[in-house]
Amino acid sequence: MTKVLELRSVVKAYDNKPILKKISFEVNSGEIFGLLGPNGAGKTTIIRVANHITAPDKGKVILKGRNKARFLSKKIGYLPEERGLYKKMKVTEQVLYLAQLKGLTKEAALKKAKIWFDKLEISTWRDRYIEELSKGMQQKVQFVTTVLHEPELLILDEPFSGFDPVNAELIKKHILELKEAGTSIILSTHNMGSVEELCDRIALVNAGEIILTGPVKELRKQYSEGMYSVVFKGHTAVFSNTLWTGGEIVSIIERDEFTEAIVKMSGRISIKDIIRAIIEKVEVVSFNEILPTMNDIFIKLIKK
Amino acid sequence: MNWSIIKLIIEREFFTRVRKKSFVVMTLLAPFLIAALMIFSVWLSVRDNQTQKIIVVDDNYPSFSILKNQPGIQFEVMDITLIQAQTLLHESDFTAVLYLPKNIVASNVGKLFVKSMPSALTQRKIEKQVEGIIEHQKLLINKIDPAVYAKIDTEFNLSPYKIGKPGDEKKVNSDQAYIGFVFGIFIYVFIIMYCSQVMRGVIEEKVNRIVEVIVSSVKPFELMLGKILGIALVGLTQFVLWGLLTLVVFMAAKGLFFQDYYNPETIQQLQMSGDIAKQFQDESLTSVNIYDPNNIINRINFPVMLSLFLFYFIGGYLFYSALFAAVGSIIDNEADTQQFMVPLTLPLLLAYIISASVIKNPDGAMAVWFSIIPFTSPVVMMVRAAVGVGGGGGIPIWQVGLSMLALVIGFIVTTYIAAKIYRTGILMYGKKASFKEVIKWIGYKN
Structure with a gap:
């Protein structure tokens, strides 16, 4: 995997107030990198630095192996959180204008625009003025302007906000397609569901520092609290006795056919031994580890 | 700097503005308004809409019975009191009462009571007649032969000449500065008008947040420059269209409404009457003759003035527009513009005020300095250059x-300073920046 973007010890301050304190991370080709953090953590500044809109006070921003590669910013597609288009321009004009600013010829841009208009079902709106469009429709146009020039790095800030579930799904589908095609994507969002669903790796930013980074699956494992869901047929008391010092039942739901117990394992007895012991006494339907959601991890770490 | 990018930005700025309804309406309507204004003022100066029927109350009756009717003025000398005359005026179709009091030969003051104001020209005609009669009476009192008086009555004129080398002299026509002042006013208005467009454009992009997308592919300076040049093109386009349309409209209207004044016979008559008037040292009675080579309009060197106008409009616009762009970048909504706009419009306003006194003394030290300092030169230099x-x-x-x-x-x-403020300002949201902070932005690295 090749590094598409790398931030090395980036420091940025405004009015002597530190906004970013030695931020370092990298985004590899073909991965979705989640940039998480509470409001005011410095995400927007990180994005601006990555985008070469603002220069860091210290540290390096390396795009495709090159430092100070402002001219390479044409390889970036940026969807800011606060969306905006020229209201007095027609959809096609707007898309062509922004694509030409990114270095595409008018003809090439037009060809690509047609394809994307079809993909996002906005072809019939292409001669309308932006101000005549609904918010969701404008968002779609903005998405097209972001991806039209086939950027190698996409920076998406809250890409799903403002979309209804159907359209959010549509956008998600296209984001995944772009990833499959090898595009690297930085996804900044508060929607933890989409982080778990889409992101390969994340960085959690708080107060200008990265306090957690790594692959989503590993992080969830790392923050696992030993919670398991056990579904079985048999007496609850027998199950409870069998567990003994191996774990503590957090909650239990008895249904007609089977019982579901949420158990917090103590770690004193290995999971293998516990399973073996339970199987002898009750009929086990399923035994699953409950991993913490990114939401849980986020709240836990930020509250610290 | 990437000129192909700047060209794209210029195109966008230009075409989105030019096709706006407000641009089309303004461009088409303004010449009609200007032409209408010009025609209206010409019309006002050449004709009264109504014949003045004037009751003359002569306390020295019948001294003024010799007042002669003129086109548009009818005198009716009556031996009644002022009160009676005023009552009569009220109840009849007379339009005015001319009151000539007992001591008029000593005081030289009369009164005109009117229902509605007659034109300045009509007033002047009345004054002239009364003046002639008073003068005649004074001649009689002083036992002076009117024929002799006509020979000795003198009006002395001083014509200032400026001399370069001996023999290389040229008449100084400071009255032409008035025409320059009109040019100056146009520059003042246009600079504010188009610079405000630059500012509004910047605010729009900032409020829309599109600026963030744009500056991710374009340098802020390129964006600012493209916007400024694009709007300059809009301005020039509007000028050219205005110029052409005004000319067409004015010519058409001139033909329609003032045929009499422009057919050769009338011109001849006017010139003759002008000659006669001159003999009697009575220039003010004739209307302005646009065919006179000494006429103020004909003394202006229009090719030079128009070239300078173009230069100072473009130069002044460029000088101020970058600053207006910087102001636009500082604020996030138009309501806050005033606070930052005042320091910008103040020098322009100053230029305008100074110009008024530069008219009287286009060569004074103040005129020279303010026509060189770029903050005021676009307006002040126009006034001076007209001379x-x-x-x-x-x-x-x-x-x-x-x-x-x-x-x-x-x-x-x-532009250099403004660009530094601009590139920081466009990305600042939320809190309103203070002057101190803005000054700090100039020093920021990026």
């Missing part, structure tokens, strides 16, 4: 050259 550029009578060429150079350097400096 003429170079030669014995005009303002020195080096002053015009220095003023132009200062404006070019000035615009490079303002």
Whole structure:
């Protein structure tokens, strides 16, 4: 995997107030990198630095192996959180204008625009003025302007906000397609569901520092609290006795056919031994580890 | 700097503005308004809409019975009191009461009571007649032969000439500065008008948040420059269209409404009457003759003035527009514009005020300095240049050259400073920046 973007010890301050304190991370080709953090953590500044809109006070921003590669910013597609288009321009004009600013010829841009208009079902709106469009429709146009020039790095800030579930799904589908095609994507969002669903790796930013980074699956494992869901047929008391010092039942739901117990394992007895012991006494339907959601991890770490 | 990108930005700025309804309406309507205004003022000066029927109350009756009717003025000398005359005026179709009191020969003051104001020309005609009669009476009192008086009555005129080398002299026509003032006002209005468009454009992009997308592919300076040049093109397009349309409309209207005044016979008559008037030292009675080579309009060197106008409009616009763009970048909504706009419009306003006094003394130290300082030069220099550029009578060429150079350097400096404020300002949201902070932005690295 090749590094598409790398931030090395980036420091940025405004009015002597530190906004970013030695931020370092990298985004590899073909991965979705989640940039998480509470409001005011410095995400927007990180994005601006990555985008070469603002220069860091210290540290390096390396795009495709090159430092100070402002001219390479044409390889970036940026969807800011606060969306905006020229209201007095027609959809096609707007898309062509922004694509030409990114270095595409008018003809090439037009060809690509047609394809994307079809993909996002906005072809019939292409001669309308932006101000005549609904918010969701404008968002779609903005998405097209972001991806039209086939950027190698996409920076998406809250890409799903403002979309209804159907359209959010549509956008998600296209984001995944772009990833499959090898595009690297930085996804900044508060929607933890989409982080778990889409992101390969994340960085959690708080107060200008990265306090957690790594692959989503590993992080969830790392923050696992030993919670398991056990579904079985048999007496609850027998199950409870069998567990003994191996774990503590957090909650239990008895249904007609089977019982579901949420158990917090103590770690004193290995999971293998516990399973073996339970199987002898009750009929086990399923035994699953409950991993913490990114939401849980986020709240836990930020509250610290 | 990437000029192909700047060209794209210029195109967008230009075409989105030019096709706006407000641009089309303004461009089409303004010439009609200007032409209408011009025609209206000409019309006002040449004709009264109603014949003045004037009751003359003569306390020295019948001294003034010799008042003669003129086209548009009818006198009716009556031996009644002022009160009676005023009552009569009220109840009849008379339009005015001319009151000539007992001591008029000593005081030289009469009164005119009117229902509605007659034109200045009509008033002047009445004054002239009364003046003639009073003069005649004074001649009689002093036992002076009117024929002799006509020979000795003198009006002395002083014509200032400016001399370069001995023999190289040129008449100084400071009255032409009035025409320059009109040019100056246009520059003042246009600079504010188009610079405000630049500012509004910047605010729009900032409020829309599109600026963030744009500056991710374009340098802020390129965006600012593209916007400024695009709007300059809009302005020039509007000028050219206005110029052409105004000319067409004015010509058409002139043909329609003032045929009499422009057919050769009338011109001849007017010129003759002008000659006669001159004999009697009575120029003010004739209306302005646009065919007279000494006429103020004909003394203006229009090619030079229009070239200077173009230069100072573009130069002044560029000088101020970058600053207006910087102001636009500081604020996030138009309501906050006032606070930052005042320091910008103040020098322009100052230029306008100074110009009024420059008219009287286009060669004074104040006039020279303010026509060189770029903050005021676009307006002030127009006033001075109307007197003429170079030669014995005009303002020195080096002053015009220095003023132009200062404006070019000035615009490079303002653009440089403004660009630094702009690139930081466009990304700042939320809190309103103070002057102190803005000054700090100039020093920011990026």
